[in-house]
Amino acid sequence: MNLSERALNMQASPIRKLIPYAEQAKKAGKKVLHLNIGQPDLETPKAFFDYIEKNKPEVVAYTHSAGLIELREAFSAYYNKNNIPFTSEDIIVTNGGSEAIIFALAAIADPGDEVIVIEPFYANYKGFSEMINVKLVPVRALPETGYAVPPTEEFEKVVTNKTKGIIFSNPSNPTGAVYSEEELKRIVDFAKKHDLFIISDEVYREFTFDGTKHISTMAFGEYDRTIVVDSVSKRYSACGARIGVFATKNKDLYNQVMKMAQSRLCPPAIAQIGTIGLLEMDDSYIEEVYKEYDKRRLSVYEELSKIEGAVFEKPKGAFYVSVKLPVDDSEEFVKWVLTDFSIDNTTVMVAPLSGFYATEGAGKQEIRIAYVLESDKLKFATHILAEAVKAYNDR
């Protein structure tokens, strides 16, 4: 009675696997500042529960498998405001962005097929593809370039007759990079040349800084090959709602994914109702949130700049920054910080970046910081990290 290879081969979450060390630190009486997980601390807008309270059904029934039509229309209005021409007929509401990614991968690739991914990438892409036996083929972005889209030659090197698509997040989790029109156009042109699907994960759409504008992959008009993955988790600080979006204007693809959506019946009904309330809010909420993250970003940047030998660019988007530290092994370093280092009885937890790579051994000096604490705490946390680097190398 053996378990499946796909289960055994699946990696443990690189964001969560070091939690036992954090628990150990807490048991030892230390305070741990968590910069390891993208769980915003901001309040979910009241509109979420207000809308549920006003619209709670007598029977919490299955909704349409693509999601409530009112919700799909609200999403469509949101996309149109962002110059993305999705109608309610192009949208399938999913159990978070997670399910949208699984649907996209399963619809374009069979077991053994390949999908190119820009690494470092959102670590759970690996879990999803392992679960459905799709091979992720990495093309590497470098800290020295601010994790920009790699040269097209690098993509050309890895494309095979088994390659079905490209997946990436923009703004990027974990790097904080935001891709320029030129960078995106290179991806789109490459996809056209090799007839590939593009899975464009745009969940951090609103979070771009220093005047950088987010460009959706839909802007290039390659409607048949473009799949947009989205989520309300980060935008509205509603990670637990589990409301995501799979969207495409390719009708064949849409219809195939609808069969998958029908088999799991529907996305969570109550959270769908609450999300209508979120989407009906005006822009003032998101503007406030934006300002808050920008302030945090600058705090982290300022403190990180004090680490001699750290390689990183000022992050342009999302609420992450990846950094190459002057340490030999970032996973060992992260553990050591939790177990052996503190200032004022406070320590810090970040995510080692190797789990965000598909290439064995890559990212060994890198970490990801999620700036999900208020500015002062964040400044202190980054300061602890900076001092820890010195102490680690002097130990």
Add this chain to the structure above:
Amino acid sequence: MNLSERALNMQASPIRKLIPYAEQAKKAGKKVLHLNIGQPDLETPKAFFDYIEKNKPEVVAYTHSAGLIELREAFSAYYNKNNIPFTSEDIIVTNGGSEAIIFALAAIADPGDEVIVIEPFYANYKGFSEMINVKLVPVRALPETGYAVPPTEEFEKVVTNKTKGIIFSNPSNPTGAVYSEEELKRIVDFAKKHDLFIISDEVYREFTFDGTKHISTMAFGEYDRTIVVDSVSKRYSACGARIGVFATKNKDLYNQVMKMAQSRLCPPAIAQIGTIGLLEMDDSYIEEVYKEYDKRRLSVYEELSKIEGAVFEKPKGAFYVSVKLPVDDSEEFVKWVLTDFSIDNTTVMVAPLSGFYATEGAGKQEIRIAYVLESDKLKFATHILAEAVKAYNDR
């Protein structure tokens, strides 16, 4: 740019695919009584929204990937009351029973591996296994035996070195059968003999009639090989909540499935909170619900008995009954009823059973009735069906 074979091969939902014919009937001004889908009409208990209102969080954050500990403890108390010894450490809360089935199949079988299923079976098993490339191998239960567990020889005939497990629902959707201790023991013994996992889908646990007692597969003590799939959808008329359970006492298996659970982050947080409220209710709710379904069951049974040539047994559980009708092709018949037959301008929709079989051509004369309407409506609906059979054969 081709779509994946697994997507193209996936069947459309047999419960939903004839909906266009129902819509046509409605456009023609007819009323359609829906007995095709297992969506109860009963009110969801107030405890669901009351508990959410009292416990709504400021930040709708990710929960533990296995679900809120309070919810897992409430589930554990429920199982213990039912003499099923699951602790909170054996439980992973899932996006409905659907996700629990996907996790179970993915954890025990790789692409190309086989899982034996008693057919007719819950149709979405097919979608889930197609999505992750597991082969369902059917062993057929017959209407003439009340869809009892087939003889062990039938299982022996299909077992191969690729067989990893057995899956079935008990009480059975779609047949309404409830398996006896002897029947279950045969399944368990077969699984022991061939060292297979057992995926026991027990979402209709409470719905057994005429003094029949539900026996959990856990009662046989084969803890390492037993996986229980569960859901609050039917028990509490809360299908849209999307709260299910994957439970096993096999720690290796649990840990592997936790990696899958972590990759999709968590089940829906708000519905989890509401479900704690549901599980804290006393038994009076379920007793009322039980009485209502029993009344409906007897109404359907009485009317069905009037159809000459129909083959079925009095259903013992769930809220379904499968019937072999004296018609040549039940799918054509179901369509014809919607388009060409009505009494008092009212027609009825049931589910043809062929989509609930893996064997090509099986179930061609059978249908499933979900008794999810109040007794009088249900009686009228079944009467329409009975008259339709005559008219169809006389046309």
